[in-house]
Amino acid sequence: MDFEYSAKVKDLIARLEAFLDEHVYPIERQREAWLHDPANLWQPWPGVEKVKQAARDAGLWNLFLPHEYAPWSPGLTNLEYAPLAELMGRVGGGSEFFNCNAPDTGNMEVLAKYGTPAQQERWLRPLLDGAIRSAYVMTEPQVASSDATNIETSIVADGDDYVVNGRKWWISGAMDPRCKLLIVFGRTFEEGARHQRHSMILVPHHTPGVEIVRPLSVFGQYHSPGGHAELRFNDVRVPKENLILGEGRGFEIAQGRLGPGRIHHCMRSIGQAQRMLEYMAHRVEERVAFGRKLSQQGSIRQDVALSFCEIEQARLLTLKAADAMDRHGNKVARDLIAAIKIVAPKMAQLVGDRALQAHGGKGVSGDTPIAGLFLTNRYVRLTDGPDEVHMAQLGKLKIEEYTGKPLR
Template sequence: MFIQYSPRSLDLQERLKAFMNEHIYPNEERYEDEMNENRRKGNPWVPSKLVEELKPKARDAGLWNLFLPHSERVPEGLSNLDYAPLCEIFGRVRWSSQVFNCSAPDTGNMETLERYASETIKRTWLDPLLRGEIRSAFAMTEPAVASSDATNIQSRIERKGDKYVINGRKWWTSGSADPRCKVFIFMGKTDLTAPRHRQQSMLVVPADTPGIEILRPLTVFGYDDAPSGHCEIVFENVEVPVENILLGEGRGFEIAQGRLGPGRIHHCMRSIGVAERALEYMCARLASRTAFGARLADQSVWHERVAESRCMIDQARLLVLHTAHLMDTVGNKVARKEIAMIKVVAPNVSTKVCDWAIQAHGGGGVSSDFPLADMWAHQRTIRFTDGPDEVHRNAIAKMEFKNYLGSASSEVEVPVTRGC
């Protein structure tokens, strides 16, 4: 394909770069100082004052809710292709997407509610999410089973009169430690006798419903990811109205497939931004350091790594843009192989480039004096988020084989996966 951004996307890219230069990059140290101060006080789960200060500026600049296409509520939403370069810019500073109300898991949850929720639920939960007044969490992954196969889920959703009763244990429920988290989208099984992919359902669950207990926040390579966090949570006899179900009983797997497609490409777009910034750090460091009588930038081993980084980043970006174009023009289902491919490629590229950048910085690379260790830890985690590499490679291979193995492989299922 010939990549052609719309004039609006090109304009937004320039405005976003200017916003980043004025408000985000100069405040990176302030953000970290703020988070560390909260940790020293014993409570890292405090929303960032800086982010809250910048949100109105982003909204006034027209840089708000750009992720959500085809929504009457969000006419400013962009196509996947037009959003891709903006999301890449967000990825350069991990917390920046919050400023523009374009951060996970809220983006995926907002898209889910827009597509599948009733108008009453949209007014109650989607509208305040779109205004950036609250945050949300997606409760799917479970510690007791391999959640790379969502049909393994054990949590139960049982109807009793005009209520659904929820019981189960979830973990890696991103965003749930944030005190602004007011609503969960919960996936569990409603009918154990139904066909394998019709057993699951999704419910909208207010976070203050009795029976929800946050057991602990989880760390990612030692990072707490405050103030949002990823928690292990018990749902014990949690009751919600039957009206809170999305689409109907047995539609959870279908909803998850629809939710995770856009989520995966957003992760990949941000991963390209991470890789680009890591390469910038690498080159600047190599140009400024001398070892054994020569600049590091003059040593051939670094020529190889810098060149390989540039090749990998540009290849990954083109694949992501191609996938975004397919999602816009033929839909997520037709583009499922390409979505799986970018989910393998992009975080592997960003992790590798971050690793080389860390190596170029020596001891500084693994310290908190540079953002590289945090960038690497988050990108290594993305190789699990929304499905591990192995599941996506399996799906890609099956789709490649379908023309060779007969009619039995003509329809290839792409597993719904999230987390570990």
């Protein structure tokens, strides 16, 4: 087991760090101020395309797409991508500058792995170019969607078309004016095996019958420009060639999509935790209370030490999961993917809480990125499945594994 990054990855890390220093950190607060101004609601920050073009020119583009997806992939493994995603994750929403942002990454992987040549030409190419955005449409308000067999939205064949009817919510990115594609998960069959009743279909966002009911706020914020929307599909008609892979294969596609997406969230959470720890170290070294620097207080040093230990533990588990995905595939690595999805955002939330406490009032303000990163990791514990679902799955897997072997 080699813990040293390859020369290729070290070079990419150095180039990415330099890019962040030159193009991203200097505009971070300006961009945040723009996105939180009600006058700019649902409009992208005007400088985003300039930074994206600079990233593309620097060869820091679409780094997420695993090497097996030739010819679109830059050739990285999940393990090689991990430290790069960690760096991109240090800035909230920063992955967009490199075209490595959810939900587009997962949607591009679906199209690269399962799409027909026609689907890839129409949708994958503009997504890879960063010319459009997309949304993944799965969660529903009236059922517990963490058990996706509950999904009720219907995808019913009618002549040369499918007709989509249903209600969805927490559809990330759907408010963005650049969002042109919806990948919809819905029910095609009422009978048969539970995991073979659902399908996925490509729905152009502005198809007649697609209704934006309302945007949803997260901790009082709208997360403009993409946001999270409640949608209604009212007899939405799309041609049959928009179906992905085949009828009843929705779960098969979903499992292929969600594994990488989950670990990408964790990579970014580790970068966010690392940044919050660094802010904490600077803060406690420069502040004096009761005649001593905060950094000289034993409890503060303990918080810094524990945070370092927890970040390193999560980082190593992330790398192990990424390596298992590369070596054995997402299905075999599902226990490690579940484990890190449980561990990483909770760890980042804990580190963020310590950093907030060390900063005092400044920590909950907009003067540092800590408050935003802390809140991000609270809702990441729900995205792509809540903690409880991953723990239930992981516990079941481990019980089966351990009881299938004799005790020694």
